Amino acid sequence: MNILVIGASGLVGSHCLNYFAQKQLSVIGTHLKFETDKTVFFDPLSKDGFDFLNNNFIPDTIIHCGALTNVDYCEENIVESYNLTVKSTKLVVEYCKSRNIKLVYISTDYIFDGINGPYTENQVPNPTNVYGKHKLEAEGIVQGLNDYIIARITNVYGEEERSKNFIAHLLTLIKSKTDKTFNLPYDQFATPIYAGDIARMLYLLISDGKKGIYNLSSTDYYNRYQLASKVKSYFSEADDLNLNAISTQSLQQKAKRPLLGGLLNNKFITEYPNFELTNVDAFILKTIKNGI
Template sequence: MKLVIIGASGLVGGNCMNYMNDRGWKTIGTYFSYQALNTCFYDTLNPSNPNNFDVIGFDPDVIIHCGALTHVDYCELNQAESWQKTVQSTMNVIKLAKEVDAKVVYISTDYVFDGLEGPYAEDEEPNPINVYGKHKLEAENLILDSKLDSLVVRVAKVFGDEERGKNFVARLAAQLKEGYLKWNGFTDQYTTAINAHDIARAIFHLLSDQKTGVYHLSYGEYFNAYELVMKVVSAFPQAEAHVGKITKADFKQEANRPPLGGLKNDKFASEYPDFEFTSIEKYLHQHLQS
């Protein structure tokens, strides 16, 4: 199997690139502004850039599209840029995939739902409440309507190893490792979470078994943002931590968040009953404390 992973300088794409390579699949990962280890340049917004990796020459069987503008509040304030980086980029990836007849895996989000009745299953109706979610849903629909062989994999609150350590759990853990954390966590925003390495493992299974359609991935637990912070804090008992509880009414965010967001993983779990997910506590125990 030959793969191109767009956005392999990021959290999800980086884990997919490393995992697929380790499994013996010939995998090229791309970066845009940050050249992570073993990645090649590719700009989805300028497919004719002469510096782009030659995807057509490589002729992949699969393109995993992880490129997006993922800063939710920034998207709310910069709608045109959000559309370009999420929707236009996906249009360009679809065109590329058609040229090489590749399957496309699109990474999406629980933010396609309004969060009134989460966590959500695959067959529930999306109704995004912020710009980021609207653009992710538009991109999903382009993929699913493209007539390409495709998979849409929705995830929420991703944590895990990444070169830049910019995900939420990694940033909290870095401060706790230094010995001190002062943070406020929302008690009225619920989510599920998933380890980026588990996303890579799950996609490996889904591709190996030629699955198509929409899959939700999470490790099953459901918690609010305050409880999530406390999970990380509990892994660093030696650190001094001051964690406050706040609500949406206390702190204005530019973008609305689904209050009861998150994803049910029953479909994936029923098809892969032996698949073991990594909880935040287990991940921290294994990777960040040493």
């Protein structure tokens, strides 16, 4: 099987690239601005588009992780967000259509308004910020294909070259004993998931020829303050990390956030009852064991 991972310099894509390579699949990963030694440059919006693949590697499946993921930045840079998230997906979909390629599109719980989450696959989306609106529009384009998976995820954590994700960032600060204060919303809830689990789940779904929408989430359900407190609780030396619980309203983030967000994984777990999910505790313990 030939797999192309678009956005493999990022958190989710890098885990997919590593895991699929471990599984001895033929896999290529791409970056846009952040060059890594495991990825090749690819910009769906450039005039050369997919030419970089030549005829030596025609993918059977594309995992599309590419999007503008800074939610507050999207709110103020709508055209850029549209181009990177919607227009680029349109071009990826056209390529898949022309070559009969399966597309796995990575989406988000931000397509929901957060009034009554966590959400199932069947609930009606109602995004309240630019990022969520563009992700939903991209989902709609992907649904024009015969063979697609839309994998919705949220609040992803894990090992990452840039340590951008919240937990990796906290661990970096703890390790370096940096004095830092975080004001964290006690009213924004989500279902955090380990990026390595997403890669393992996608591997199963693709191998089994599954189609349609799947929520990929864990059974953890935390607000941002609880999540940070949990990480901190494992480290007696983390005194320099100051955590304040505050409301989302007082944070004044540029983009509106779904408050009761998160995703229910009943569909996936019903189809894969033996799948062992990582939770936040297990991930931190593993990190400590491996020497943070």
